Amino acid sequence: MAALHADFALPLRSFELELALEVEGTVALVGPSGAGKTSVLRAIAGLVRPPRGRIALGDDVWLDSRRAVCRKPDERRVGLVFQEYALFPHLTVRQNVAYSGHGRADEFLERFRISHLADARPTALSGGERQRVALARALARGPGTILLDEPLSALDAHTKGTVRAELQELLSELALPTILVTHDFEDAAALVDQVGVLVDGRLRQFATTSELVDRPADAFVASFTGANLLRGQARRLDDDTTAVELTTGELIYSTERGEGSVGVVVYPWEVSIGRLQHEDSAMNLIRGEIRSVVAVGNRVRVRIGPITAEVTASSAEKLELGRGGIAFATFKATGTRLVPLA
Amino acid sequence: MSGRGARRALLGLAYFLASGVALAFLVLPVLAIFVHVSPGKLIDQLSNPVVTDALIVSLKTTVLAQALILLFGTPTAYLLASRRFPGRSLCVTLVELPLVLPPAVAGIGLLAAFGRFGLLGSTLGWFGIGLPFTQAAVTVAVAFVASPLYVRQAIAAFEAVDPNLVAASRTLGVGPARTFFRVVLPLARGGLIAGEALAFARGLGEFGATIMFAGSLEKVTQTLPLAIYAQFEVNFDVTLAISALLILISAALLISLKLASQWQPSTPTSHSRFGLLSWS
Numbered sequence: 001m002a003a004l005h006a007d008f009a010l011p012l013r014s015f016e017l018e019l020a021l022e023v024e025g026t027v028a029l030v031g032p033s034g035a036g037k038t039s040v041l042r043a044i045a046g047l048v049r050p051p052r053g054r055i056a057l058g059d060d061v062w063l064d065s066r067r068a069v070c071r072k073p074d075e076r077r078v079g080l081v082f083q084e085y086a087l088f089p090h091l092t093v094r095q096n097v098a099y100s101g102h103g104r105a106d107e108f109l110e111r112f113r114i115s116h117l118a119d120a121r122p123t124a125l126s127g128g129e130r131q132r133v134a135l136a137r138a139l140a141r142g143p144g145t146i147l148l149d150e151p152l153s154a155l156d157a158h159t160k161g162t163v164r165a166e167l168q169e170l171l172s173e174l175a176l177p178t179i180l181v182t183h184d185f186e187d188a189a190a191l192v193d194q195v196g197v198l199v200d201g202r203l204r205q206f207a208t209t210s211e212l213v214d215r216p217a218d219a220f221v222a223s224f225t226g227a228n229l230l231r232g233q234a235r236r237l238d239d240d241t242t243a244v245e246l247t248t249g250e251l252i253y254s255t256e257r258g259e260g261s262v263g264v265v266v267y268p269w270e271v272s273i274g275r276l277q278h279e280d281s282a283m284n285l286i287r288g289e290i291r292s293v294v295a296v297g298n299r300v301r302v303r304i305g306p307i308t309a310e311v312t313a314s315s316a317e318k319l320e321l322g323r324g325g326i327a328f329a330t331f332k333a334t335g336t337r338l339v340p341l342a
Numbered sequence: 343m344s345g346r347g348a349r350r351a352l353l354g355l356a357y358f359l360a361s362g363v364a365l366a367f368l369v370l371p372v373l374a375i376f377v378h379v380s381p382g383k384l385i386d387q388l389s390n391p392v393v394t395d396a397l398i399v400s401l402k403t404t405v406l407a408q409a410l411i412l413l414f415g416t417p418t419a420y421l422l423a424s425r426r427f428p429g430r431s432l433c434v435t436l437v438e439l440p441l442v443l444p445p446a447v448a449g450i451g452l453l454a455a456f457g458r459f460g461l462l463g464s465t466l467g468w469f470g471i472g473l474p475f476t477q478a479a480v481t482v483a484v485a486f487v488a489s490p491l492y493v494r495q496a497i498a499a500f501e502a503v504d505p506n507l508v509a510a511s512r513t514l515g516v517g518p519a520r521t522f523f524r525v526v527l528p529l530a531r532g533g534l535i536a537g538e539a540l541a542f543a544r545g546l547g548e549f550g551a552t553i554m555f556a557g558s559l560e561k562v563t564q565t566l567p568l569a570i571y572a573q574f575e576v577n578f579d580v581t582l583a584i585s586a587l588l589i590l591i592s593a594a595l596l597i598s599l600k601l602a603s604q605w606q607p608s609t610p611t612s613h614s615r616f617g618l619l620s621w622s
Contacts, residue, residue: 045513073512080513086506090528099524100514141514 004145004177006044008053012036017201026171026178028188031198037181041147045080046073057144079143083150085134087122093133094118100141108136128159146178152187164190185225197221219339222265228307234258253283258338270335271309274328275319286329293321304329375585387583395561396569404545407484411492411541419496441490448487449554479556480563488545492537499533539599543592
């Protein structure tokens with residue numbers, strides 16, 4: 001398998017997109033909207049031309065600004081799946097899949113289980129079906145790399161789970177260099193190992209999903225991975241731990257080192273909830289009003305004051321958590337990370 | 343009845359009267375042409391050589407002019423719709439200008455440009471081409487006056503095609519020309535047909551620019567509208583017959599236009615930030 005190499009700079013409206021990627025398996029680019037994620041895919045596909053850089057699939061050079069090489073989009077073997085799929089509305093499903101003219105359309109219709117929709121128009125399809133048509137169309141072209149732009153964002157929560165599982169299976173089967181763009185860290189974590197966090201055109205961190213959770217490079221990456229971020233002033237203690245006085249007044253202890261203005265990173269699954277204040281090994285305690293209780297699958301996300309905790313549905317029931325009540329959130333000093341704040 | 347109820351009834355009556363007057367005013371002249379002479383006599387007059395000659399001149403020049411408009415107008419419209427370049431809006435305005443120009447001014451302009459002593463007239467003269475007062479002049483006048491209607495509509499139709507679909511086609515390995523014919527043209531078709539129908543109707547009725555630039559010579563440059571004018575004091579029945587003929591053609595165009603706009607397959611299926619870089 002030829003690796004995808006992309007190293008370029010591209011001026012966008014309010015910042016310059018600049019990144020270097022070497023993709024062999026599947027990587028995800030995550031980040032807030034407007035971070036330049038889609039522009040990365042556009043540049044690789046040849047829909048925009050970066051003034052500086054080099055893009056290549058193995059020995060096949062698509063862009064080399066120093067040698068004035070810039071191949072047109074139809075001369076790059078990319079399988080780009082657009083955010084809203086961009087299916088041709090005037091063509092049937094079969095005509096869409098056969099569009100690239102490589103034959104084998106029926107084979108791909110079968111593979112994606114859309115043969116029964118062959119004569120339907122895209123407008124008559126559900127979101128999940130459209131995505132399968134878009135994937136089939138992109139793969140029928142015989143691409144050397146797959147680019148997926150927010151493949152799950154156009155789907156409702158119900159279909160999302162199924163499609164995510166299908167996509168995961170497909171990607172491991174294809175074994176092509178793949179870049180997946182998403183604003184949802186959870187989708188990225190479910191689909192890939194390597195994740196790049198893109199903010200304002202720069203890669204803040206490129207690591208495995210577990211590394212991002214364990215060692216977030218900065219406050220943004222931490223909050224993006226779903227962690228709580230509590231701001232405060234850190235000071236060293238004699239026993240080599242750190243005390244952080246939060247802006248809200250509480251004192252938090254951490255086994256990590258930090259000084260000055262810091263963010264305390266705590267993951268919701270590290271936080272326990274109680275209705276009564278009692279002593280245990282968890283040093284850190286935040287008392288607050290229950291602001292929201294949201295069920296996510298078999299777990300419940302509870303917002304207490306400035307912090308979000310994740311508990312099982314049964315313990316949420318046992319504790320009779322309801323909005324407006326007072327509860328205590330506790331977490332261990334070892335369950336915290338400290339990141340410097342600018 | 344309360345005062346308020348009476349006021350409301352009065353208002354309703356006013357609406358009714360105003361729309362009645364407007365409708366009657368617009369329909370009456372058209373209707374009058376058919377009422378004035380019996381249908382038998384109308385059909386009789388259509389075989390008058392003045393009418394058949396004018397019809398042939400009209401059809402020949404209009405069809406030729408429409409061919410030119412489609413041939414040059416379509417790429418122009420696509421360029422203006424798909425590229426962003428400095429001076430683009432000026433170009434669009436210039437293309438639309440003949441639309442608001444008084445026809446007589448258009449005729450004078452054509453004479454000043456292509457006339458024997460015009461800007462390009464002497465150059466054309468070198469090649470033995472004398473444009474004014476020929477059938478080619480009629481075609482030129484019709485094309486000049488009618489093309490903005492098509493180009494304007496075509497720009498709008500091309501702009502309505504989702505740029506993502508064009509980008510998708512390119513990433514599927516299809517070049518720009520084939521993308522145009524396989525994606526852009528089918529999706530813009532409804533709008534292009536509508537624009538062409540308007541341009542056709544405008545070209546068929548062209549009078550002012552034609553009479554200034556091409557004159558009104560029977561069998562050569564006398565189109566149907568010019569024949570109406572020429573026959574006005576000679577044979578009023580003939581003018582009525584030609585008018586009736588033009589009304590029928592225009593009505594047929596209008597109806598087919600309405601039918602064409604009803605079926606429009608161009609509903610975009612995506613709205614994101616992909617666009618196609620202009621490859622020159």
